[in-house]
Amino acid sequence: MKRALFACCLLFSGAALAENPHVEGDAEAGASKAAVCAACHGPQGNSVNPQWPSLAGQHATYVYDQLKAFKSGDRQNAVMMGQVTSLSDQDMRDLAAYYAEQEAKPRTGAEEAVDIAQPLWRAGDGERGMPACSGCHGPAGVGNAGAGYPRLAGQQPEYTAMQLRAYRDGNRGKGVTGQMMQHVAQNLSDEEIEALASYAAGLQPAR
Incomplete structure (x- = not known):
């Protein structure tokens, strides 16, 4: 099941690039x-x-x-x-x-968020079937325009955390990408959600 979800993420990304x-x-x-x-x-x-x-x-x-x-x-x-x-x-x-x-203004993430968020962002958690956040949103948080994956760098961390909780609680999640986010978010603790939101906000894409 976990392998299928990883494969679905990769396959859908490629399909969206062609169809969007x-x-x-x-x-x-x-x-x-x-x-x-x-x-x-x-x-x-x-x-x-x-x-x-x-x-x-x-x-x-x-x-x-x-x-x-x-x-x-x-x-x-x-x-x-x-x-x-x-x-x-x-x-x-x-x-x-x-x-x-328009040019996004940079934000600063909380230093204490790094230890919790960085491993999940870069590598995910295989034991929980969670792919790396960077796989869809990019190492620098700029997302993927063709696949429809949003930019998170510079985003309001409170807003990102609110959306992750909405996915986790089943209040957001229409379509294939929404279901993928529900699967990821359902395994996140409140502490991890807050840390990921802050970490993503503070990513500094190259200009």
């Missing part, structure tokens, strides 16, 4: 449409509220897919579902293109 279409959005048009989004996601997509994610530098494919998920109801959040109601498909593409072009 390019997001054909207009970043300039997205800039004007993003004015209302700044109230929660911050100027140029750099959130100042730990409860809301930074979108700056996030892959356009991921942002677009999440906006569609909120609009369809596959992902539940009362505020976001209200915001996307009036968005057209092109609006969502334009917003995704805009945020992908």
Whole structure:
């Protein structure tokens, strides 16, 4: 079973690279449409509220897919579902293109998180059937645009921890990637979730 999950992760990643279409959005048009989004996601997509994610530098494919998920109801959040109601498909593409072009501000992870998070990030835990976080999100936390795996470097750690708990508790997890994250998160303790969220936030991708 564990080997099958590892294989599924690798196979799905390759399939997504081939099947995920390019997001054909207009970043300039997205800039004007993003004015209302700044109230929660911050100027140029750099959130100042730990409860809301930074979108700056996030892959356009991921942002677009999440906006569609909120609009369809596959992902539940009362505020976001209200915001996307009036968005057209092109609006969502334009917003995704805009945020992908913004520069993410770096964050600093907690030093005490390293000992707990780094082994899981780099190598996972074979005994618990957990693949390395870096396998999907990259050694530097920049994710994988083609496969739809999000950037976590520079993200609000509180928000990342909140999402990991949502996966663990079964409150998030639609689709194949969501099920994969549920499987990973269900084996994480609260301490590990907090450490991973802080560690990922502090990763410094090369410019």
